Amino acid sequence: MSKLLLSLETSSPVCSVALHRLDDGQLLGQSELRLEKSHSSHLSVLIHHLLENTLHTLQDVAGVAVSDGPGSYTGLRIGAAAAKGLCYALDIPLLAVSTLRSLAYQVASRTARPEQYLYCPMLDARRMEVYAAIYRPDATEVLAPTPLILEEATLAEHLAHHSLLFFGGGAQKFQPLVASNPHAEFLAAIEPSAVAVGALGVAAYHRQEFQSVAYYEPFYLKEVHTTTPKNKAGQ
Known part of the structure; x- marks a missing residue:
């Protein structure tokens, strides 16, 4: 078997x-x-x-x-x-x-003529920030995963030369900022x-790309901040 x-x-x-x-x-x-x-x-x-x-x-x-x-x-x-x-x-x-690479692969594998796009998954990171990356149709990396503050000029250099397909939970925040850019396309409901x-x-x-079972930790991208409950502060 x-x-x-x-x-x-x-x-x-x-x-x-x-x-x-x-x-x-x-x-x-x-x-x-x-x-x-x-x-x-x-x-x-x-x-x-x-x-x-x-x-x-x-x-x-x-x-x-x-x-x-x-x-x-x-x-x-x-x-x-x-x-x-x-x-x-x-x-x-x-x-x-x-997570971002697998999202890009998921979309590219279902896209007609996938070679016409670069793929930009965006995950919501609260307010106007997202976790994002850019990949080619074969899931090779163009832009490494990074936290981005969303503004009109965000990813402007990439959008000037390529058609980008945006998707994921954070993409809807970016759509109004680049609505007039013909190189920006958006997909909804991609999880x-x-x-x-x-x-x-x-x-x-x-390829035998195995992780250490004892020491593996997820890639959070940003440092996780915790706070002390007020009723315990000063104890």
Whole structure:
């Protein structure tokens, strides 16, 4: 029986899991849940049901790919903890796939004549800031993941020379600022998916791009700030 890659995507409000065959990359199944703040209680249930519905068990899984970020701090922590726990228990490799790269791959793979665009996924980072990157149709990097403050001049150099396709939870904030630019096009309702994470994860598995199960941490892109509750300040 072919060995499988289990993929987890928890960087956004959508909790998503997918199962691919490692020998040929075929998608065997996927499952997702669109409930806010549900990842910690439902991720393991989604994994169990996906394996059960595809007539497999955890013993058939030869690797776990996890969405690496950027994205929701809590969501990324939940996904990383689940992936590391599975890899440790099963003694199998851990793979990390960029959330932005997988979003770009997801859109490019479904776009007619994909070569006519560069792909710019944007994830909301509150106010007028986003996490963004730019990729070619084959998911190679043009602009590395970076936090961007959205203004009319944002990405002006890229938009002057290329047609860019914008999508993801942060793209709608940018659309009014470049509405008159004919090189800017926008897609709505594009969410991160474990299917794209798994497709890129299969390739990474064969390149043996494995992470340390003990020391892996998600790519948050920005430092996480915490505050002390007022009732504990000064104690």
